[in-house]
Amino acid sequence: MPELAEVAFACSKWNSGLDKRVREAATLPTSRVYRESDHTEFSNLLTGKKLILAETHGKQMLFSFSGNIYLGIHLGMTGSLANEPATYEIQKYDALVLRQSECSLVFRDPRQFGRLRISCRTKPPPWWSDLPPSITENEFNLEIVEKAVIRHNRRPIKALLLDQNYFPGMGNWMADEVLWRAKLRPSRLAGTLDVNEIAYLYNQTLFVAKGAMKSVGIKGGDPPKGWLFHVRWKDGLLCPKTKLPLIRESIGGRTTCWSPSYQS
């Protein structure tokens, strides 16, 4: 379930491979996650290299290796990272297996919406260093939200929140959580928000991003009690604030859960 905090937690699964060399890199050549690159590059460049750094930016992950090798991973909808025994054999949907002395670092993705990138340069590649500030960073400010709203004034605010150019890391459940706390109807066109609503939306974005990182991002569990998260996945549940029925419908092309008695 990879958005901001789940991605951070997934990334930490490879922490035990830090400072260790890759003895062998096995790939699944037919996997669509290699659509941007040649899968042989991954085995060629990663074999023998030491994993130095594991970090995330929004939904993107970057693994830095010795020899100026940078591995980029995006989990898509169903991608996951795992830490398996050193003797682990590659399985059906394992796109990449990095065998080390004490464990195997695995990226698997049955649905293959994820994406792998690799780069050998003295600096981090542009697909990493050129990313806009993620919603957890200090550089993510009110001005970014204001500009997005002005430029995309005809978009439902739900769809705008999911735009990774402005809100890197925001995913479907987080967007619902933010809009619920900001008391905004997800279908509201961005251009109809006044300055106070925009500022409130921005503040709730910070709150949800920080809260998710503290709970989901570190422990891998669920967000705190009382969050919309716990009642958004199926029909017929009640708004935690008003105790009145929630609605689930498609907005901006995604399943959206919201509280008509609370959000306007």
Add this chain to the structure above:
DNA sequence: ATACCTGTTTCCCG
């Protein structure tokens, strides 16, 4: 069997 799905890119339309 059928419908639905936590993400992004591509295609089509106005």
Add this chain to the structure above:
DNA sequence: CCGGGAAACAGGTA
């Protein structure tokens, strides 16, 4: 050229 929305991607799960 630009913006918005649907479709497509491919398989698991209920």
